Amino acid sequence: MLKAENVNAGYGDVQILWDMNMEVEEHSITALIGSNGVGKTTFIRTVAGALQPFNGKISFMGEDITHLPQTRRTRMGIMMVPEGRQLYSGLTVEDNLMMGAYIRKDREKIRRDLDWIYTVMPRLKERRKQIAGTLSGGEAQMCAISRGLMASPKLLMLDELSLGLAPVLVDDLTKILKKIHTDWDITIILVDQDVQTALEIADRGYVMVEGHVEMSDSSEKLLKNEEIRRAYMGM
Ligand SMILES: Nc1ncnc2c1ncn2[C@@H]1O[C@H](COP(=O)(O)OP(=O)(O)OP(=O)(O)O)[C@@H](O)[C@H]1O
Numbered sequence: 001m002l003k004a005e006n007v008n009a010g011y012g013d014v015q016i017l018w019d020m021n022m023e024v025e026e027h028s029i030t031a032l033i034g035s036n037g038v039g040k041t042t043f044i045r046t047v048a049g050a051l052q053p054f055n056g057k058i059s060f061m062g063e064d065i066t067h068l069p070q071t072r073r074t075r076m077g078i079m080m081v082p083e084g085r086q087l088y089s090g091l092t093v094e095d096n097l098m099m100g101a102y103i104r105k106d107r108e109k110i111r112r113d114l115d116w117i118y119t120v121m122p123r124l125k126e127r128r129k130q131i132a133g134t135l136s137g138g139e140a141q142m143c144a145i146s147r148g149l150m151a152s153p154k155l156l157m158l159d160e161l162s163l164g165l166a167p168v169l170v171d172d173l174t175k176i177l178k179k180i181h182t183d184w185d186i187t188i189i190l191v192d193q194d195v196q197t198a199l200e201i202a203d204r205g206y207v208m209v210e211g212h213v214e215m216s217d218s219s220e221k222l223l224k225n226e227e228i229r230r231a232y233m234g235m
Pocket residue numbers: 011014016034035036037038039040041042043083
């Protein structure tokens with residue numbers, strides 16, 4: 001579904017991604033792993049179109065999207081839930097969710113998607129009139145994911161889902177993520193400091209070092225890999 005080939009990207013003169021390669025299969029969950037600052041966020045921003053690469057190629061569903069603007073990619077079904085949530089803090093939960101659906105015209109389906117979200121995340125329903133800026137960390141994270149879902153994406157990229165959340169909330173989010181994957185026709189890329197949890201959810205993992213992929217394998221194998229366990233799971 002997604003293929004990144006020798007992508008080089010960065011900010012101004014500073015190059016961050018060095019021949020970044022990744023292939024993601026439709027309906028899969030892929031974990032993108034790596035220490036702070038290796039370029040995980042930079043990579044998914046490049047896929048979403050928030051950042052233009054210096055060179056290399058990105059294709060999505062067989063189409064070359066390397067030079068398409070972010071809005072076009074959003075319409076094609078590529079959605080990124082950014083690090084730090086970035087909700088419209090002055091708007092209500094429901095307004096935030098509806099902002100996610102701004103590219104859509106299928107009102108009936110929008111309504112049903114909203115109902116799905118409120119059924120799976122009743123806390124968002126209870127708080128639908130609450131100003132997003134006053135949500136707790138876990139609620140804000142649910143709101144951010146749901147806003148991404150409201151665009152009805154084919155590819156959902158989640159950046160640092162569990163950051164700053166208590167373990168019990170991480171468990172809740174994990175369950176929600178699995179349900180999203182089952183109920184929606186969706187492919188997921190997951191960036192998370194909680195490598196163990198990310199790999200447990202994912203089918204496949206990519207390990208980034210200094211702006212490129214150092215290793216990729218099935219999650220099962222990566223979870224058993226001594227080197228990975230030592231470097232990223234503190235074991
Ligand atoms: N807007 C920017 N301008 C300049 N440099 C940036 C910008 N955003 C990120 N960088 C730099 O790019 C490098 C990679 O950052 P990036 O956010 O992609 O890393 P990351 O793997 O997501 O790290 P983390 O796990 O801490 O989120 C870092 O050195 C960072 O300082």
